[in-house]
Amino acid sequence: DVVLTQTPPTLSATIGQSVSISCRSSQSLLHSNGNTYLHWLLQRPGQSPQLLIYLVSRLESGVPNRFSGSGSGTDFTLKISGVEAEDLGVYYCVQGTHAPYTFGAGTKLELK
């Protein structure tokens, strides 16, 4: 199975600070059809996960544009440009290029 390694496991930030989360894959996530099925989710405390970014860099409808995704192959990054209080929770990367789908272990974003 593809292993997704997220760093850091915990991130402490102040409101307004910009932060980045890394997701590294044990295999290239470039599919033979040319798509890279790497997505980012946020799970706020006590809630279901929600989709933030799909296909590496596409912003899901309704998600603030302070969120952005980048990367290719095996290295991917989620950036939050100016953390807000509502951004606190656990961020997961997930891949759907190789069966079975797999998730990273998560990065917990806390207020400093």
Place this chain on the structure above:
Amino acid sequence: QVNLLQSGAALVKPGASVKLSCKASGYTFTDYYIHWVKQSHGKSLEWIGYINPNSGYTNYNEKFKSKATLTVDKSTNTAYMELSRLTSEDSATYYCTRRGGFDYWGQGVMVTVSS
């Protein structure tokens, strides 16, 4: 608006089975696969499998092949997941979610396996 409404929490005995439901609304049910995801307490997420509501075709994570059975009822826009031969390792929150991009999620259902 798209909504995935899951059945309520379940307390089940070891060795028993439980069938969870996920009722879809706000879109054409047969247009998108339904995926199921497991989250053990305080831990990350595991993909169980998906079902194509139009054809009934299923694809399972090998780890859950003998544990989970996915079905749908197109007449009620409802997806089901049956978990069999339950043990304490199956105690978790289970989510249904739409399509491989996981764009909409149910509220989750907590399954507790205890005698």
